Amino acid sequence: MIQSVNPTIKAIAVLIPGILLSFAFDMITPLIFLIYILVLTLFFTHIPLKKWLLFFVPLSLFAIGLAWMTMLYTDESYNTGPVVFQFLWFEITSGSFQVGISLALRSLCFISLSLLFALTTDPTKFMLSLMQQAKLSPKLTYGILAGYRFLPTFKTELNLIRQAHQIRGVQRTKGLRQKWQNNKQYIIPLLASSIRKAERVAIAMESKGFTGERNRTFYHQLTVSKKDWIFLISMFVALCFAFFISDQLGFLRLIGQD
Structure with missing residues (x-):
């Protein structure tokens, strides 16, 4: 289960894919990765569904509102294509619609990754892992x-x-x-x-003799095992798979591309 993964490895597996995903400006890439995160959360953690929804639903409403505002005030370079629907005096084009949906899906990915880490990580073990594995002071x-x-x-x-x-x-x-x-x-x-x-x-x-030196012993010794590396690699493989499928379908669009 993901609860037993080393906290530092888990933080890397959540943080770096989240950063790389922010460069994807299409709908398919974050959608595939979101499905993968939801599968991990539902089948490979002990997080109660009610507790998870209690955090996810309010944050997802914020993501939907952010996407709606993006559709209404999209940059002119992305506000292209035929008009999908009209709201008051706003015309939502296919380009602005795709940008808004992409932003919503990316936001949901960030929310899901954050909940996956926060609800499966013990704060004390995380601090100990940062000292032992990340060599933090x-x-x-x-x-x-x-x-x-x-x-x-x-x-x-x-x-x-x-x-x-x-x-x-x-x-x-x-x-x-x-x-x-x-x-x-x-x-x-x-x-x-x-x-x-x-x-x-x-x-x-x-x-008790605490001096702040790095060379010290620990009562709780945390290690990095094979399953930790498997989890880290699986997160990057899933993200690469999402980019690959999106590119093969012709939807992949990175920030800065015309």
């Missing part, structure tokens, strides 16, 4: 990991501050402007609490 990775671990505590701290204000009889007013003014009262206490926690973590790490 431990100071940076442990700092990011500590900050990520602190995020859930901010909500608890905020609730405590609000309850303290209510006990002390601080007046709460309605309205967006007044709420913004009241929220300013939370900034200093939250900042002070964050500084205290950061100092405690720094003292604890220093007491």
Whole structure:
């Protein structure tokens, strides 16, 4: 399953094909690659379908809206061909229609790739993999990991501050402007609490002998196995296959081509 793939290899397998796909300006190439990503997500992950749709559907609506605006305001060099349909005073030509659909499909590919990585990757293992495989500085990775671990505590701290204000009889007013003014009262206490926690973590790490050196041992040792390379190669093969099929069908169009 994709959950067991090394996080660094998975990040490369998601990032580079996504960048290369952005150069395709036709509809067939992103469509084929999108189908491949959806097959991976549905059959080779343990992501609950309901959870995946909860993220995918709102983001896909954004992609559709972006494609619609592209159709209405396409550059003149692409706004060619016969008129497909007319909306108010806008005439949607076949050229602008293809550009809009291509943009929507590419956006859906980016969304699917992002969800594939985010929903199948443990943040702690990702940070450890960046240190072990990508040789990223431990100071940076442990700092990011500590900050990520602190995020859930901010909500608890905020609730405590609000309850303290209510006990002390601080007046709460309605309205967006007044709420913004009241929220300013939370900034200093939250900042002070964050500084205290950061100092405690720094003292604890220093007491345990953390120096930030790259040559260190790890309790959880992550490795790159054969299945990781298979996953990476399969992503590039699928993208090359999409480009090849699109070219054979005569639809392939790269950015900058006339």
